[in-house]
Amino acid sequence: MAAILRAAFGYCFLIFTVRVVGRRPGKQMTPFEFVLIFFIGGLMLTAMVGDEASLTNAIGQIMTIAIMHYGIAWLRQRSPRFASMTDGTPLVLLEKGQWRIGTMFNSRITDDDVMAAARDKGLSQLAQVEYAILERNGEISIVSGDR
Structure with missing residues (x-):
């Protein structure tokens, strides 16, 4: 039962995180954004089925990645050179x-x-x-x- 509750919470948390970090239609997503989505999904999956099923660790890791993504997105807006490095x-x-x-x-x-x-x-x-x-x-x- 705990695994089901962790999965439900993880799903809701990921939806919330992706909404806060930013959204674009799939065809308009850059490789940078695809990496973000797959990476945070993998982090949550590790918390669900890994040796250490710690939801706290998963949330901490995902929040770290979300904050890093937000910072990089901010840098991309401020620096065209940095944007071309990350997005091409x-x-x-x-x-x-x-x-x-x-x-x-x-x-x-x-x-x-x-x-x-x-x-x-x-x-x-x-x-x-x-x-x-x-x-x-x-x-x-x-x-x-x-x-």
């Missing part, structure tokens, strides 16, 4: 019909991925795409143009 910068994959092969290779993006994003925007031909940009959140933005 948008990368141009296609510019006026020219593929940026090196960027695509390093990002592990194929031309099929770019064309899938173009089709999502209603474009059926490469000639209709002016720019394809890999955004910080991992989405590919398509800018159409008349060429």
